[in-house]
Amino acid sequence: MAGTKAAAEEIEVAGHTVRLSSPDRVIFPKRGFTKADVFGYYLGVGDGIMRALRERPTTLQRFPDGIEGEMFFQKRVPTRGVPPWVRTTEITFPSGRTAAELCPVDLAHVAWAAQMGTVVFHPWPVRADEPDRPDELRVDLDPQPGTDFAHAATAAAELRAILDELGVPGWPKTSGGRGVHVYLRIQPRWSFVEVRRATIALARELARRRPDLVTTAWWKEERGERVFVDYNQMARDRTIACAYSLRANARATVSTPVTWDELPDVDPDDFDLRTVPQRLAEQGDPHAGIDDAGWDITPLLEWAERDAAAGEGDLPYPPDHPKMPGEPKRVQPSRDRDRPR
Known part of the structure; x- marks a missing residue:
């Protein structure tokens, strides 16, 4: 019957059951890609995105109603309604406050995040066992x-x-x-x-x-x-959006690993939700050796x-970052009255 919502599904991913609700919800309107398409994309690039996310605290950029709707960054995993197998790790913000962020240890974590309307994955450059030491x-x-x-x-x-x-x-x-x-x-x-x-x-x-x-x-x-x-x-x-993360733009492009030799000739618009899983399956991951x-x-x-x-010496930090020792003034040069003319 017209207007009937697709039923929720339960999908086995990495030994866990992940619920996919509203699979027909449109996430990328210009291309018609649905929540099920996003969910399937992340399963299709599982090896690649887990290489980018494994054991990294990860901020989720969520679009529950699609990329033309409300967007927010989720830095704290809720304390309720979360499967018991979902892992988190504590990170410390520049302010000194802390948060328990999602810490993917298997592909089920990525699938769960996609079910929650995540389009873009933003991992920290650290691992859970050394959250203050970038690797x-x-x-x-x-x-x-x-x-x-x-x-x-x-x-x-x-x-x-x-x-x-x-x-x-x-x-x-x-x-x-x-x-x-x-x-x-x-x-x-x-x-x-x-x-x-x-x-x-x-x-x-x-x-x-x-x-x-x-x-x-x-x-x-x-x-x-x-x-x-x-x-x-x-x-x-x-x-930064990680390798194999979708981007929230009309074309549903992907942040895609490439070889040095192909970089000068690629068109980034060619790497999208439809093409990247096939590329990964056929050519392998150019970042396969990154952890060696x-x-x-x-x-x-x-x-x-x-x-x-x-x-x-040092250069300015972002405007929302606490003032750091040795940092120069955060004053736009054209508005700096003390700047030599």
Whole structure:
């Protein structure tokens, strides 16, 4: 009968029963993708997304009524109505407050989150056993107005050359939009502050080599038509959509791991809810080796010390972050009355 809602289903995932209610609810209106499509997508990329999420505290970007409806970020797993097998881990925000976030240990956790209307998964760069010590250094190459994905891919190639000199592998992926993310697997020995400093040092080196293409300027008025390295993605409680996560846009694109060789030629719009499961099944995961070894970031920390000695110290934190020791003023340059003219 017209207008009848599809019945809820119970699906076995990783040894657990996950309830899928309202499977016919439309989540991506422009393409007609339903909640069942999103649920099925995440089962279809299970190996890849678990490599990105396993044992990581994860913020959920939820759209219960579809991407054109209300959106919210869920950082705390509810204390009621949650299956007893759902795992959480405690994370500490910059304010000092804590939360029990979802900590996926198997694909059932991802399926449960999809049932709850999650479209985008935002894991912390830490594991549950070391929640204050990142094991993932993330380089976010963000094209500014006047630039596009091709510029980000060119910047990524320059970054690859630096990483080759350092002897560390980088793992690129599309952002699902116009940007490129490059991940480094690092030893979980350093604090968020230290890993952010290392990221700034790496970003500055990249900008020195290609000042025409890359910038580390936090203030938009200073960036120009360049690719911004968003070093603050390594600040505590800042997260990036993970590998194989859907993005909340009209095309239902996916943040997709790629090889270095294919990066210059891909079109990020080609990676979406329909195409990525087949790509993963046929070609495997380009990030399959990401967990093989953690890198010692000491060379980057030495670069940071060198830069500080040359007068290039810390850079501004995000506006919602507590003021940090040694941080410069968070004042837009054009409004800074103390700035030399």
